[in-house]
Amino acid sequence: MSEELLDIGEVAERSGLAASALRFYEKQGLIDSAGRNGLRRSYRPGVLDRLALIVCARGAGFTIAEIAAFLRATPGDLELRARMADKATRLEEDIARLERMRDGLRHASACTHEPLVECPGFKRHFPPDAALAARRAGVGRG
Amino acid sequence: MSEELLDIGEVAERSGLAASALRFYEKQGLIDSAGRNGLRRSYRPGVLDRLALIVCARGAGFTIAEIAAFLRATPGDLELRARMADKATRLEEDIARLERMRDGLRHASACTHEPLVECPGFKRHFPPDAALAARRAGVGRG
DNA sequence: GTCTGACTTGAAGCGCGGTTCAAGTCAAGG
DNA sequence: CCTTGACTTGAACCGCGCTTCAAGTCAGAC
CATH class of the missing domain: 1.10.287 (Helix Hairpins)
Known part of the structure; x- marks a missing residue:
């Protein structure tokens, strides 16, 4: 299972994003790493789906802060759902x-x-x- | 005819843009004033059409430089027309x-x-x- | 004639979304 | 063990599109 993990270079290549952008997104809370291999971040493959969403949202004009808010959404947050609509x-x-x-x-x-x-x-x-x-x-x- | 001219405050109000944005656009060559009343810019009403186009293009993700290039377009500029398409x-x-x-x-x-x-x-x-x-x-x- | 406040200028500053840099760490291959 | 080069960090920097600021002008109302 741990063999499924990707390092930042692989995620960068597969997502088309720069490694610096991935670190930036992590700092902003848009993605998270599965842990570290030494100092190095390890990412679950699912991060690629997440990044696809982020790229789409950025491309649609959403700010990083807006995306972070939407990613934290739970069904119970009615106000956020209203803002989504x-x-x-x-x-x-x-x-x-x-x-x-x-x-x-x-x-x-x-x-x-x-x-x-x-x-x-x-x-x-x-x-x-x-x-x-x-x-x-x-x-x-x- | 000269009574048709608008000052920057009127253009700002009618276009929904800030006066500072209008000066900025003028400096970037996106719009031009009809002349001056003393120091003050006078605009032809047609500038409002131009601004509508600029607002739309900005909203569609075009940079100021791109818009300036498109505004300068003549039918003979085949390369620019290709870029438009x-x-x-x-x-x-x-x-x-x-x-x-x-x-x-x-x-x-x-x-x-x-x-x-x-x-x-x-x-x-x-x-x-x-x-x-x-x-x-x-x-x-x- | 005088006041007022909307205008003028150039330069500096801001928010966003990252990128770049310098200095250092360390996993993996030979 | 040693080298290599991809990774790590925080801080500084960048480009874009304006906005703000300080200092000054002046048209138009009174």
Whole structure:
């Protein structure tokens, strides 16, 4: 059973994350190691599932602190569950924004208007009222 | 016609952005003012459309530099147009990630598994291979 | 004419999410 | 036993996207 354990280099390679990021996540309480081999961390393979979740959540714009809170969730924490449902709803808005951006880019990449940014067919995707609604949101590295 | 011009405070209020952000965007070349009334910037109302686009793009994870490049686009810049089309494709992946996160959160907010994070129905949304594919992406403020 | 407060500037600072560095430890292979 | 190189630590640093600050200007209302 102990032969199933992975060292940080293996986890880094399999997850695609840097070892420094794994140590950082451990310090922030997002993952934990199964123990040590000497000084070295040993990880259970299940940490890879956990990391997949973390990568997805980070990619969806969640902060480390938010992810930590969600990971600690128990069925009894009604307030946290409510916040999760709320986050899901906000993700709908984020998705809508990404779809508008995608459509705008597709248009722009095939449009002959000069300059592109003034094309009405392009601008149609970005109405000012939608921007106002979006002001507290945002995704990240694209 | 000159009565149509807005000062920075009005633009801030109407766009939902801070005046400091507007000055920052101007310095980065994302927007420009129509001139000055004394020392004070005057903006054309059209800047609000431009800002809507910027807010959307920022929310979709684009950096200031990327947005500046796209805003300078002309139909003749084939390489930039190719990059736009490429970005649109990547947005599809981002959208898929947000959808998985949304579904996972919806499940979690109604799930009785203890701890929630170990629920198979929840984890199903976050397969390790999807995380690997996502490694260079990410949205932002959620 | 004078007051007020929204504007101006450049530079410094902040929060986030890590990365990098220097110095040291130690498991495993030969 | 000795070497190697992947690991360990805490602290310093980085890039991004602004925000804040100090010091000053000045348009518009009174």
